[in-house]
Amino acid sequence: MHLDHDHTHLTAVSADARRPDGSRRALRIGLGGPVGSGKTATVAALCRELRDRLSLAVVTNDIYTREDAEFLLRNAVLPPERIQAVETGACPHTAIRDDISANLEAVEDLEDAVGPLDLILVESGGDNLTATFSRGLVDAQIFVIDVAGGDDIPRKGGPGVTTADLLVVNKTDLAPYVGSDLERMARDAKEQRGDLPVLFTSLTSGVGVAPVAGWVRERLADWTA
Amino acid sequence: MSRAALLVLADGRFPAGGHAHSGGAEAAVKAGRIRNAAELAAFCRGRLHTTGLTSAALAAAAALGLDVRALDDAADARTPSPALRAAARRLGRQMARAARSTWPSPELDALVRAFPRGTHQPVVLGVAARAAGLGPEEAAHCVAYETVSGPATATVRLLGLDPFEATGVLARLAPEMDQVAARAATAAREGVDALPADSAPLLDITAEQHAAWPVRLFAS
Numbered sequence: 001m002h003l004d005h006d007h008t009h010l011t012a013v014s015a016d017a018r019r020p021d022g023s024r025r026a027l028r029i030g031l032g033g034p035v036g037s038g039k040t041a042t043v044a045a046l047c048r049e050l051r052d053r054l055s056l057a058v059v060t061n062d063i064y065t066r067e068d069a070e071f072l073l074r075n076a077v078l079p080p081e082r083i084q085a086v087e088t089g090a091c092p093h094t095a096i097r098d099d100i101s102a103n104l105e106a107v108e109d110l111e112d113a114v115g116p117l118d119l120i121l122v123e124s125g126g127d128n129l130t131a132t133f134s135r136g137l138v139d140a141q142i143f144v145i146d147v148a149g150g151d152d153i154p155r156k157g158g159p160g161v162t163t164a165d166l167l168v169v170n171k172t173d174l175a176p177y178v179g180s181d182l183e184r185m186a187r188d189a190k191e192q193r194g195d196l197p198v199l200f201t202s203l204t205s206g207v208g209v210a211p212v213a214g215w216v217r218e219r220l221a222d223w224t225a
Numbered sequence: 226m227s228r229a230a231l232l233v234l235a236d237g238r239f240p241a242g243g244h245a246h247s248g249g250a251e252a253a254v255k256a257g258r259i260r261n262a263a264e265l266a267a268f269c270r271g272r273l274h275t276t277g278l279t280s281a282a283l284a285a286a287a288a289l290g291l292d293v294r295a296l297d298d299a300a301d302a303r304t305p306s307p308a309l310r311a312a313a314r315r316l317g318r319q320m321a322r323a324a325r326s327t328w329p330s331p332e333l334d335a336l337v338r339a340f341p342r343g344t345h346q347p348v349v350l351g352v353a354a355r356a357a358g359l360g361p362e363e364a365a366h367c368v369a370y371e372t373v374s375g376p377a378t379a380t381v382r383l384l385g386l387d388p389f390e391a392t393g394v395l396a397r398l399a400p401e402m403d404q405v406a407a408r409a410a411t412a413a414r415e416g417v418d419a420l421p422a423d424s425a426p427l428l429d430i431t432a433e434q435h436a437a438w439p440v441r442l443f444a445s
Contacts, residue, residue: 091382099238099244105322
């Protein structure tokens with residue numbers, strides 16, 4: 001639709017790869033997953049890892065507060081003008097899947113205000129295992145679960161676990177304390193996801209978010225290729 | 226007129242951002258003014274005959290093809306609360322996005338060009354109705370319905386109100402929605418200066434308070 005002359009200089013309609021002025025828009029990556037799995041911590045760590053080389057912004061979808069946006073602000077992972085909060089009316093999955101209009105406003109406002117941007121991370125509110133992002137909103141999505149939420153989550157599947165472009169199993173450092181079997185989780189994830197990638201992370205130790213950041217850089221390389 | 230197009234536009238799942246707004250119901254629930262289906266019905270009736278009528282007439286006027294800049298001014302003049310003005314423009318922008326994708330039309334494109342930051346949602350809805358081949362009565366009906374369906378849906382989420390009771394409230398308001406839509410369309414045919422200016426001051430006041438809450442489920 002962006003190629004139609006009638007639409008020149010109008011805001012992009014949804015998933016168009018180019019902005020109204022013809023320039024390439026930022027790559028948009030969604031992060032979803034259950035409450036408390038470490039989505040916001042992953043976003044914060046990705047910002048710290050990527051912000052020196054890339055022009056970044058974040059959209060948060062809090063369920064009933066601006067907590068996630070404020071966590072990112074408090075930790076000063078990005079300047080405040082690069083973080084936008086979307087309000088979701090008690091239905092976080094609606095705002096990222098069924099009615100993406102508010103999130104599209106947010107990503108376009110960010111590109112207008114602080115662009116050009118390389119990457120926008122769209123974080124969903126903590127939801128359940130069925131929450132996935134619309135392809136009209138994001139180009140790729142990461143589903144974040146954690147070992148303490150139960151090592152049977154990969155086996156249970158659901159759209160987030162089975163279809164996300166990347167599955168992140170977070171908090172591996174807690175596995176011995178909660179009796180989670182990481183090998184079993186990896187096996188079950190493989191069973192559910194086939195060739196789709198799975199990464200195990202512990203943000204508080206070892207290499208931290210680096211593997212996820214590497215995956216994001218690959219997506220960015222594909223996007224700008 | 227395509228009756229089915231009206232169903233598409235009036236569907237609560239039409240992706241134009243309405244799901245994140247409670248139409249003042251969240252503030253009313255918190256203040257203890259909506260505690261059950263009867264109180265929800267009273268709230269909806271009050272909203273329908275005040276801001277509902279005013280908004281429905283704006284939509285009907287836009288559907289008739291009246292000048293959108295004059296309608297934007299008229300909507301501002303009828304919306305004293307800055308929080309509600311901001312919400313109406315934000316929802317207008319979201320409605321424009323959804324409508325342009327759904328019913329591409331030069332008039333919707335011109336509207337976005339004239340108001341890149343959005344105009345009031347009922348005005349956009351009226352232009353969208355035009356693009357969908359609908360008339361002023363249909364546009365007014367849409368606004369009348371969403372004036373009450375928004376608070377009803379929000380109350381189900383906020384109070385755990387029985388969804389059958391909430392839907393019953395809407396069904397019993399149907400004859401009044403028809404009356405409001407008819408009045409709105411009649412007024413719109415007389416021009417911008419004849420548009421109704423009914424308002425609900427308590428909704429304006431609580432909208433300002435609600436916008437300042439640190440913790441809330443709905444955007445307005």
